[in-house]
Amino acid sequence: MKISAENHPPSASCKTSTGKFTMENLFIGKNIIRLDRVDSTNNYAVGLIRGSRENPALKVFDGTIVSAKFQEQGKGQRGNSWESDAGKNLTFSIVLKPAFLPAGRQFLLNKIISLAILDFLKDCGIKQVAIKWPNDVLAEGKKIAGILIENIIQSNTIQYSVVGIGLNINQEKFTSTQAATSLKILSGKSYSLEENLLKLASFIEGRYLKLKNDLLSCENDYLNSLYRFNEWNKFNLKGTPANARISGVAEDGRLILQQENGIENHYDIKEVIFL
């Protein structure tokens, strides 16, 4: 079987005569577990993996999606919670088995998932989109999606990766302190969650297969889409305000910032605040 490594969905434009989106992904989303309520889809997926380790008969297929209408304890980065109105948005996790990826390169998954969300949003007609390091996707300057990836590492390779995605689709009001938006706010239209889950899964599969072919495939696209890349701006770095410029992202996922004295330093998520 030939594996497609395009960064567009193999059948994204394929619509049936009834207008329904159809998809022929190779593996991501072939198996979907749909839940009305759950604590967190990431926790549920990790539970499936643990269960399969204890009892190999309970195999978890590569590309399995766990999707929920409502999460009681949706998790965000930095120990934050992820709030999403019931039945309005996409909140799901994908189980991947990226055995081809050395543990030290795990941030590549974060990069291709962010890019796939951008591919999806552009395909929906949203023009001004960007990736805000490390895990936010912005549309017209406001957060539209967040990513939380939890990896299970064994012998220096990633045995399982649970890729959690929250993407705002039909919600119109947000209470979060960070400015948020949704597809509906941006376009004025309502969207089918089921069709758009499959469509996004298809973009993710395209980017994932491309990465598997060539670990460097996403680097240019990522930097070209990175919010504030190469621009002088104000940051809080380890508690101190500073003028700095993002000059790259290191292999371990830390942000590389250059200060006015020319010196570059690497920062992790807890050490940087965008001002």
Ligand code: BTN
């Ligand atoms: C962030 O922006 O802080 C990351 C948010 C990730 C939210 C998603 S929703 C589906 C999955 N399950 C979770 O508990 N979190 C992720």
